Amino acid sequence: MSKFKKDGKKNTPAVSTASLPDIVFMLLFFFMVTTVMREVDLKIKLSQPDATEIEKLEDRSLVDYVYIGEPTNTALYGTLPKIQLDDAFATVEDIQDYVIEKRADRPEAVHGAIIVSLKVDEETKMGIVTDVKQELREVQALKISYSTREKVNKKKF
Numbered sequence: 828m829s830k831f832k833k834d835g836k837k838n839t840p841a842v843s844t845a846s847l848p849d850i851v852f853m854l855l856f857f858f859m860v861t862t863v864m865r866e867v868d869l870k871i872k873l874s875q876p877d878a879t880e881i882e883k884l885e886d887r888s889l890v891d892y893v894y895i896g897e898p899t900n901t902a903l904y905g906t907l908p909k910i911q912l913d914d915a916f917a918t919v920e921d922i923q924d925y926v927i928e929k930r931a932d933r934p935e936a937v938h939g940a941i942i943v944s945l946k947v948d949e950e951t952k953m954g955i956v957t958d959v960k961q962e963l964r965e966v967q968a969l970k971i972s973y974s975t976r977e978k979v980n981k982k983k984f
Contacts, residue, residue, distance in 0.1 A: 871896035871911050876949040877978035884972065889940050891929045892974075893922070895955055896948030908951045910959065919955070922962040946974040 873896050884890055894911040898904035910917050912925045930938055943963055947956055963971060 867892065867894075867911075868914055869894065869911070870900070870914075870916065871898055871909060872948055873946060874949050875946065875974055875976045878975035879978050881975055881977055884942065884944070886940070889933075889937060890942045890944050890972075891926065892944050892946055893925075893959060894946045895951055895959065897950070908948070908955050910955070919958045919962055922959060923966045926963065926966045926968045940970075941968070942970045942972055943968050944972045944974050 871894055873894060895908055896911075897906055898909050898916075904916070910919065910922070912921065917925065926943065930941065933941065945956065945959065960971065963969075
């Protein structure tokens with residue numbers, strides 16, 4: 828005679844779902860904080876050149892981007908290099924208005940620290956880049972950077 832009866836039928840307890848909403852909201856918050864939204868939809872082909880001596884820009888909120896390259900839709904726009912400002916194609920003459928408009932959106936104290944970053948396709952001729960730089964010079968946008976990708980040196984073993 829035993830004191831304890833052995834039941835052959837033991838049920839497993841149900842999984843508690845009380846903490847499930849906490850986990851879902853924690854994941855949602857994590858993805859909201861870490862996700863970076865793309866600011867500009869590129870309409871040009873952009874394969875940046877390699878560089879060995881590069882520096883990262885400190886304050887990206889003070890950077891305005893000018894994209895130059897061959898359009899992705901060559902049937903509609905042709906194969907000549909185009910300038911893209913924000914989400915639209917532009918001409919060289921539009922650059923001054925673009926820089927003035929971007930300056931107006933920022934406090935006057937940071938106007939001297941604004942950098943114009945040129946993202947130029949590696950196959951683009953320098954003629955259009957020189958024209959863009961001349962227009963930037965006209966509106967006193969003298970801080971210019973070229974965006975590149977870091978060259979990876981392959982080591983031979």
